[in-house]
Every structure is written in C-alpha cells, then in structure tokens.
Amino acid sequence: MQPFFAQRFEKVEPSFIREILKVAANPEIISFAGGLPNPHLFPVKAIDQACQDVLREQGAAALQYAATEGFAPLRQYIADRYLARHGMQVNPDNILITSGSQQALDLLGKVLIDEGQDLIIEEPGYLGAIQAFSVYQPTFKPITLGEEGLDLAALDALLASGSNAKLLYGVPNFQNPSGVSYSRANREALAERLVSHELLMVEDDPYGELRFEGEHLPPIAKLAPNNTVLLGSFSKTVVPAFRLGWMLVPDWLRKKVTIAKQATDLHSNAFSQQVLHRFLIDNSLDAHLEKIKEVYGRQRAAMEAALARHCPPGVSYTRPEGGMFLWLTLPASVSAMALFDEAIKEKVAFVPGAPFYVRPEIQNTLRLSFSCVDEATIEEGVKRLCRALARML
C-alpha cells in the first residue's frame, strides 16, 4: 500500500521536544524540561474516596454515555467559581467540558479557522496551541509578548495593515513558555481592540489559579465577554490524568462547538467528570491550591536566587508571579540548542525556546520549569546549567 496523507498533514513531523523529554527522563539528569505539575501534590486519597462515593451512590449510571456538553453539576461549579473569584456572571449553559484545554484548541480550530486566514499569536507562544491550530492551516501572525503583555503597538500595526485576522490566541496569566502575565492596563487596552476590531480572543488560562504573588487580575473574558472564549483546565490544579478542561463560549458560538465536540468524541470521560465534581464539593479547592502555590512559590524563589547567584552577565530572565515556568534570554550569540548539548554533559536539561516561535530565527531563549524540582536540586541544577553556559561564552 502506497502511503497517503491529507495535504494538511503531509509536512507535519513530531516535535523535537518529545526527544528532549526522553533525554531528560534519565534519572541521573536534573530536569527543568518537563511541563508537568508536581505529583507529590496530587490529592490521591481524596480522589480515591470520590471514586468510591460516586460508584456507591450512582452505580451503573456513573458509567453510561452522557451529554456532549459535560456533567451539569461540574459546569455549574465552574460558573459559580467565576462568580466567586472574578464577579463574573456566567451561564453554565455556555460552559462546555473538554478533554483537557488542548481539545478546546482543536475544536475552536475546527469551527473557526479557514486555511490561510491570519491568526494572531503571542511570540513566544504556547507550542500546544501552535500544533493544534496548525492542522487548520492558518497563517500565524506573531505579536511580541513583553513584560507587560502583548505589544499593542505591533498589534495595531498588524490590524492597520489589512490583516484578515479574526482570532487572537494568548495566555494572559503566567504564560507557557515565558511565565509572563498581561498587566491590568494591557488587558483593558486589548479588550477594547477586540471589540473595536471584531476580533475573537482565545484566552487560555490553565495557570490563573496558581498565583503565588501579586493581585489576581480580571480575565479578558470579563472585559469583552462576547469577544472571548475563555479556556480553563483541572490538569494543573487537581490532576492531569483525567484530561478535563472547559471552555466558556459566547452564545453565538455555543451550538457549533457542541456539534464539533459531538463529532470528535461524543463527550469527555463522564466517570472522571463525576469524580472530579465530587472531589470539588467534598474538599476545599482553595485549601488544596494553597499547598500547590506554597511549593511552587518557594521553588520559583529558589530558582530566581540560584540564577542571581550563578548566571553569567548578559543573561536575563522573567520573574513569574505564578504558574510553573521561567524564561531565560541568553546573549544573542548563544544558541539554546547548543547549550542543551553542553548542559546534558553536566546532567541538567531544559527546553530550548525555538519551538515556541512560528518564526525560526530566534535561537537564544529557553524555558525552565520549577514545578517538580525541590529547592536543593534547583540550586544544583542551575549551578550546572550556568557552568555549561559559562563554557560557551
């Protein structure tokens, strides 16, 4: 049989991050490469109890096919939490449970992206979004993500240039890969542009609950609700294995994304939705999040301190107020890919920044994850990394 592929898949190749993560999985290596939440913080006992309670109380009904939109009480919980955290009035009908927020990206691509259409994305941008949207063959239009958020002057220039963009993708809280958050002023100005230019923002917010410093800022979906699809996830706050996230969609989009979801997988795992809901009502999510934030905050501080101690001059890094990632910019002459090879000799790993750019020319950035490494190991790992870097300068 002669292999054949759809035109959209002919050139698709695996990301080299998979190869990097394989190298980093060697237990002798200190890895800042992964993007995993810390498993020591998973509520194993409470999940066990929730499984038993759901099966004892619901029996076979907990294991049957279920509604495409998701488990209604879980959607209500999510709506209630938006009200409690942000004062947002959300109709649970507008919340669709997805198989991780990754699936929300795929569904939005299906329903909204035409081949060749401009799609505005942060630079650097979340690799999973680039991969999900690429299937629908948009033309990516990167806009620099600076310390305060999106570069609005660059956005204005793009919009004034006659771009046909209708979609803008961003991660306003503790972005993956950079750890950067949009400031309040940046959010407000961006929301104005969404409305005045009839743009729809895909506001991806997997880390918003993981703020260990500073004040919570309003979702852009609160500022421009009709122009925003807000994505959320339980992967970073409760457990990743359930693959449960959600999207909050405006009325005009609800019916079509539901059809797309039905055509894609009928519905997300209904047993896990019930178990998760049970966990959420029988335990305090806030108390659980406090534990995660205490650990991640401490580890971010340790990483920052180690970088301050060991980094050679000419290296800069972000100072995330939450989330799991910190971003290094090396002197322009240093390739992060070459540094990766040197660092592996020192038995420390990270993710080079190149795959987070849709333009390949920027080579001197890298991502460090602090979620899964304790403070002493962070100190040792950063020391090794800086030793490798010093050799290259």
Add this chain to the structure above:
Amino acid sequence: MQPFFAQRFEKVEPSFIREILKVAANPEIISFAGGLPNPHLFPVKAIDQACQDVLREQGAAALQYAATEGFAPLRQYIADRYLARHGMQVNPDNILITSGSQQALDLLGKVLIDEGQDLIIEEPGYLGAIQAFSVYQPTFKPITLGEEGLDLAALDALLASGSNAKLLYGVPNFQNPSGVSYSRANREALAERLVSHELLMVEDDPYGELRFEGEHLPPIAKLAPNNTVLLGSFSKTVVPAFRLGWMLVPDWLRKKVTIAKQATDLHSNAFSQQVLHRFLIDNSLDAHLEKIKEVYGRQRAAMEAALARHCPPGVSYTRPEGGMFLWLTLPASVSAMALFDEAIKEKVAFVPGAPFYVRPEIQNTLRLSFSCVDEATIEEGVKRLCRALARML
C-alpha cells in the same frame, strides 16, 4: 461581535436524532431509539475495586500526564486478544488508544481526508462516522449494504468510473444501524479489492465481541493488514463513560496519527486506561461478555418474535447475529418520519433511517435497538409500533 465560522462549519447543524432522543427519554415511552449498552450489565463493583487497586498501588503516578499512544499494558492486552481471538500477530506499537472509537474517526479524517476527495461509505452508514468525516469535507460515495455485506458490483463500478477514493469506511460486524454483517466471502473479496486498488479501509468494529449466534469471522484487517485501520471500543463491552477505544494502524500511518492525537488532546484519560486494564486482568472479559450476549441474544429473539407476530405484510427486517440493532424496511409509500409521529402517540420510539443516508431520498427505513429493553417490554413496544404502522397503511 459578528458571528463567524470556518467555511467547513458554516452549514453544519445539529442532528435531529438529538431531538428524537429527547422525546424518547420520557419515561412513559418505550424506547427502541437509543444506542446505549444495557447499564444493568456494567461491572460496577469490579470497576470500583480496580479504581481502588490502581490508586493504592500506583498512587500519584496513576494521575499524572501520560504517553500520547496510551497505557502500554492496555495496548499489549489488546494485541494479545487479537492473537487469541483471530490468530492475528499484532505489534502493540501499532495500537493507539483513543477517546472512544469516535475520536479515531476524527483523527483519521484529519490525517487522511482532503476536501472533495471521494470517501466510500456503506448505505445506510454509521451516523457518527458521517459526522466525524464531514468536518474534512469529502465527497461521500455510498455503496449499498446488502444481506451479505457490501455490494461489490457497485464498488467495482465506482472504482472503474475513475473515482479518486482512497478510503472506504465500514462496520463489518452487526452494523449500526442495520445489524448486518459481511459474510466471509464478502470480506475476502473486499480485502482483494483493497489491495488491488490501493484503498485503505477504516474497519470499525465496536460490536464484534457481541456475537450471540453464528461463527466469528476474520477482521478484514487480518486479510489485508496494510490496507486497513481496525477500530475497537470498550464502550459496548465494559463501560461507555470511560470513552476508551483504540485503532490498530499499519506502520506507514502510525507516526502521523500519533502526532494528530497529540495535537488534539495530548492523550486519553490515563487513570481510566489503568483502571480498565486492571479490570481486564483481574476479571474474565469472556465471562463478562457471555452475560451481555445472553441478554442481548434473548432480547433480539424476543424482538424478532414480536415483529413476526405483529408486523403487517410488506415490512421486512434484518436478523442480526450480534450487536444491538435491528433494521426495518417499510413499504416504500410509508415515511419513517411520519411513522415516528404516529408511534409517539402510542408511546413507543425508534430512530428513523434518513440520517444514516448521505442521499436523502430513502425514507422508509428505521432502526430498533434491543439492548436496553426487556422481553415483555419489547413485546408491548413492538405491538404499539405495529398498531401505529397499521393505521398508516
């Protein structure tokens, strides 16, 4: 905000089956409409035990992100079962766990279907496949499904006419909606055509384990392994809520579907994969299937007997040897949609056949499900249905 949709989604509307199922959910109505497995047969206690065992033994590791391809021991179990049941030598590397076999359809559409390309499908055909593939905008080429399987003369004529088809979709065992199975001779002749015409068959087999009568027949994937993607599902054999299925793909397709899966949802629910695997190794799937087949076989016999007793002349129906569905063909003058309205007055429901055709002109067929209705209720429901039908003749 002015609504906008990708061109592929502009005309997509919800299936009217959703509306029919809402009507049929009224507890006063005897419903032959749903396509659900019988929840009385779900192994609730054994699943409860498996959840506890997995969490006790694996702890947090059971709840972490996992491999895109799926849980390796589950893939090995599936490979071993193909060997035991069909003497098929299967490399577990070629098995990819999916979120139900519905997701396999979406992934195959992504990787293989170009807009406007011919796609050969049974007539009547599985609605979920029509929905999943429609997103990728093929030109459906229906081939009649007769009592022995696909109409090979019609297939030959299509292939001789210069069709650019590369894909053929079918459900060779107890098809949804018709209950029909391909005969051994039909499978062998079809496999020859796949090879000689360089066609790839998507062989969807959610019901193959549910044969309550007759001999097991070889999957077409055994006869033409390089020209077949074989789909399987645990939704009809264990529990649907986990949304776990799989695809067995030829080597040449493995890498691209894995990338598509990663871009779509990273991986399927990893906790449920481990629980399911634990259930499968700690219990006998064969013993569990015997219970299901005993019940479904009895209910199919009851439905057949009731139809023989009550049906007016001019109605024909299939005699499935497994699965969950039986298919009625009414006299050509009777519209199944009109009959649905009459039947609801008698408080009995079914699914009219029209949505299972990509050509809208055939109106006189309907699907009856016997999986969830006990024998006495089947007798009463068929009596009511035939009363409604008699009024229309």
